Amino acid sequence: MGQEYTYAEAAVKLRVAETTLRRWVSKGRVPCHRLGRLVRFTDEDLAAAYKACPALARR
Template identity: 50%
Template sequence: MTRRHTYPEAAAELRVEESWLRRHIKKLPHSKKGRVVTFSDEDLTCIDAMFHHEPEQAPPLRAVGAHPLADLKPLPSRRAASA
């Protein structure tokens, strides 16, 4: 028999707020007996797959030693232009 998780247990397992589970319950796989909502291990795996996002790969870094702002030049002074 598979383990059934309550809202607090499922939230802890998925590392989300319990309120997030409650707000999105209509979109999430779950079981309901009367008013009692439970999540199986398979439900939690499916929820994780539905909302899991891998970070995008960062752009390559410049050559070591070159500061990312090294190419910026300051604007001319406003005082010199208006005088």
């Protein structure tokens, strides 16, 4: 299994605010993995975020 990222780490990689990433997850725009209350993102999840939000690809 690849690397897993927290909200803070994933937000830095996507170059968005953590609150923005949390909002996108709650709306289902960005996939994630939930382990109880923990939320983690894989490299594949972050790649899917670029496809779901074309504006991220221009950054």
